[in-house]
Amino acid sequence: MFGDYEAQRHWQEITFNLPIKQWFGLLLKLAFTVVASFILCWLPFFTEREQTLQVLRRLFPVDRGLFEVSCALSFFLFSFQVHEKSILLVSLPVCLVLNEIPFMSTWFLLVSTFSMLPLLLKDELLMPSFVTMMAFFIACATFFPIFEKTSEEELQLKSFSISVRKYLPSFTFLPRIIKYLFLTSVIFMVLLTLMTVTLDPPQKLPDLFSVLVCFVSCLNFLFFLAYFNIIIMWDSKSGRNRKKIN
Amino acid sequence: MAVLGTVTGSGNWFSALAIGVTLLKCLLIPTYHSTDFEVHRNWLAITHSLPVSQWYYEEQKPARNKTPWFSRGLWGDEAKEATSEWTLDYPPFFAWFEYVLSHVAKYFDREMLNVHNLNYFSSRTLFFQRFSVIFTDALFVYAVHECCKCIDGKKAGKELTEKPKFILSVLLLWNFGLLIVDHIHFQYNGFLFGLMLLSVARLFQKRHMEGAFFFAVLLHFKHIYLYVAPAYGIYLLRSYCFTASKSDGSVRWNSFSFVRVISLGLIVFLVSALSLGPFLALNQLPQVFSRLFPFKRGLCHAYWAPNFWALYNSLDKVLSVIGLELKLLDPKKIPKASMTSGLVQQFQHTVLPSVTPLATLICTLIAILPSIFCLWFKPQGPRGFLRCLILCALSSFMFGWHVHEKAILIAVLPMSLLSVEKAGDASIFLILTTTGHYSLFPLLFTAPELPIKILLMLLFTIYSISSLKTLFRKEKPLFNWMETFYLLGLGPLEVCCEFVFPFTSWKLKYPFIPLLLTSVYCAVGITYAWFRLYVSVLTGPPVSKTKKQ
Numbered sequence: 001m002f003g004d005y006e007a008q009r010h011w012q013e014i015t016f017n018l019p020i021k022q023w024f025g026l027l028l029k030l031a032f033t034v035v036a037s038f039i040l041c042w043l044p045f046f047t048e049r050e051q052t053l054q055v056l057r058r059l060f061p062v063d064r065g066l067f068e069v070s071c072a073l074s075f076f077l078f079s080f081q082v083h084e085k086s087i088l089l090v091s092l093p094v095c096l097v098l099n100e101i102p103f104m105s106t107w108f109l110l111v112s113t114f115s116m117l118p119l120l121l122k123d124e125l126l127m128p129s130f131v132t133m134m135a136f137f138i139a140c141a142t143f144f145p146i147f148e149k150t151s152e153e154e155l156q157l158k159s160f161s162i163s164v165r166k167y168l169p170s171f172t173f174l175p176r177i178i179k180y181l182f183l184t185s186v187i188f189m190v191l192l193t194l195m196t197v198t199l200d201p202p203q204k205l206p207d208l209f210s211v212l213v214c215f216v217s218c219l220n221f222l223f224f225l226a227y228f229n230i231i232i233m234w235d236s237k238s239g240r241n242r243k244k245i246n
Numbered sequence: 247m248a249v250l251g252t253v254t255g256s257g258n259w260f261s262a263l264a265i266g267v268t269l270l271k272c273l274l275i276p277t278y279h280s281t282d283f284e285v286h287r288n289w290l291a292i293t294h295s296l297p298v299s300q301w302y303y304e305e306q307k308p309a310r311n312k313t314p315w316f317s318r319g320l321w322g323d324e325a326k327e328a329t330s331e332w333t334l335d336y337p338p339f340f341a342w343f344e345y346v347l348s349h350v351a352k353y354f355d356r357e358m359l360n361v362h363n364l365n366y367f368s369s370r371t372l373f374f375q376r377f378s379v380i381f382t383d384a385l386f387v388y389a390v391h392e393c394c395k396c397i398d399g400k401k402a403g404k405e406l407t408e409k410p411k412f413i414l415s416v417l418l419l420w421n422f423g424l425l426i427v428d429h430i431h432f433q434y435n436g437f438l439f440g441l442m443l444l445s446v447a448r449l450f451q452k453r454h455m456e457g458a459f460f461f462a463v464l465l466h467f468k469h470i471y472l473y474v475a476p477a478y479g480i481y482l483l484r485s486y487c488f489t490a491s492k493s494d495g496s497v498r499w500n501s502f503s504f505v506r507v508i509s510l511g512l513i514v515f516l517v518s519a520l521s522l523g524p525f526l527a528l529n530q531l532p533q534v535f536s537r538l539f540p541f542k543r544g545l546c547h548a549y550w551a552p553n554f555w556a557l558y559n560s561l562d563k564v565l566s567v568i569g570l571e572l573k574l575l576d577p578k579k580i581p582k583a584s585m586t587s588g589l590v591q592q593f594q595h596t597v598l599p600s601v602t603p604l605a606t607l608i609c610t611l612i613a614i615l616p617s618i619f620c621l622w623f624k625p626q627g628p629r630g631f632l633r634c635l636i637l638c639a640l641s642s643f644m645f646g647w648h649v650h651e652k653a654i655l656i657a658v659l660p661m662s663l664l665s666v667e668k669a670g671d672a673s674i675f676l677i678l679t680t681t682g683h684y685s686l687f688p689l690l691f692t693a694p695e696l697p698i699k700i701l702l703m704l705l706f707t708i709y710s711i712s713s714l715k716t717l718f719r720k721e722k723p724l725f726n727w728m729e730t731f732y733l734l735g736l737g738p739l740e741v742c743c744e745f746v747f748p749f750t751s752w753k754l755k756y757p758f759i760p761l762l763l764t765s766v767y768c769a770v771g772i773t774y775a776w777f778r779l780y781v782s783v784l785t786g787p788p789v790s791k792t793k794k795q
Contacts, residue, residue, distance in 0.1 A: 127272060127275060127276075131269045131272045131273050132269075132273075134269055138266070138269075139262075139266075142258075142262045
């Protein structure tokens, strides 16, 4: 759930930036908010003990492995039995940072829709999904505009690049690498879509295209995982976060 | 990447608008399509499979009537007619257009080109037909681009969205009526309006020969544009063939240029020869004309276009009901059909005199005469011509014989050009457009299209009203209380017709009431807009100071 991710990040923020004495003040307020909202949601089901247990059993079907909800990309990538739709739970927070890192967010959102290709094809939604992806891409390219915001500064990788340049002075080509990676990723996505739509998979490997789609998407997601973690780790070191909190 | 960046960069809003609306059209591919879809498929088959000599003689009886109870075929052709529904009743250039399309169609699905495959449908056919409409809309996009160049940008605000060019582009490219008629109901109006707007733009740019050429070509694509031919004829004669006028605006007879007249005549003659020549050689001209102008149909459609005759019919009905109540009329003498449904083809009026095609022609001519006179005696340059064109289109809509409600678009689209320049025109435009667009609602009567049509209409209406209000915020308000009230009344009317009425008991006994209400309500608005436009033309400033012809 998004709440867990935000809670986690917020808690990291609190524990990192505040002295220990103040942790619990805010923590108590947070805990109270969370518990209060939970109580409000669960109130109808508290009437009977059996009802409460039933809800719990539905939410956490430990009989079929771990539960299907993912809380962030890490959860999505490494959890047990994750449905591809759960990528939407990651897409939502990415949409919220769309204004700050437009290029990477747009790229991520395109990949997340692409990763659901087998599902969309099953629902005969190829044309609408293609059209909406194009519309989204053009809107981002026009309004932000994303292709002009690929410098180190704008990708929020400045502090990371500076750290790397301490060991590798010639490490100035990060934006170019990222642009090429984007191009490669898009080409692969287009090719795979065309192949899935036009060709038939070979007899011995009937799920070939679905697996390829998964594989390519996973590679992309691992890259994004690395990227977002790099941002969090290097930006928190630079102290820019401190200004944002206050 | 750099190219994509420049195209989609911050400067190129026009491309973004055009691409955006194209993507929307792609989303509308799987929606409902009317019998016009089958009509055009049939024409693809006819032009592909049969020789030219048989194009206008082809007759196929429909296998079964799948159309809804009040619907019509192309151009209002009823299934009850002696000839079949789907005969070729557009001029030859359109037939050649279908012929060219058919050669692309064979790569999509050969089966659709079989003349005997009535009501043939496959997903590839659907894709091909829909994409052909979307593709030919490129001409419309180009024409809008040219029109934007003709707009006076002096009132430009600092923001992009306040510029007249931007507003005009949205009003034309994203026009709700055109979207639902072309991309849902299925017709090829996009590129035809593109030709018309292009010819108008050429006349604005003083390239009269090209303007005349494009209009001549347009006439041979779809002859409904004969409605506005008088405006072209008089304008070209007065402002192009007479190369100068006196200081008070009247004609200077000795400035008549024979060269220009002859070159214009030559253009029209050559285009007509190219179009009708083959059929003249085959001695088929009378047959072609009988297909193009079928006057056997009634005064109104099954769904009355919101014009003068809708008001006339409803007045007749009201009077007959009153007459029956007051025992002034003998129930036995009244034709049965008009008593029960009121929506028959051959409409016999009971109280008021019946209307013949000749009567409508005379009414139409009388209606367009004042605007023609204004164009001759008080030439205002291209803008005067545009006003006259809109008035001709509206007057023909008001008084024409068997008018289809789609014809309102011929008045709405050119009016967009005027609306971004003057506040008075903007006000008339908004009333005309909102009412005209609402009157198109009965074209889409299926449930899945209900949210689409309501939301798209709201989108367009809210945008047009708010953008024009912002553009003209320094002048007096666009609507008075009566007009606001009338426009707001469209909302409850829609709720009544689509949501409340189907659940009442009247649905079975009087199923035509929603159509009747829509038609009459919109007729009021359109008549009002027509009247106001006429007043503004007749009482406009005497002569524009620009005398350069």
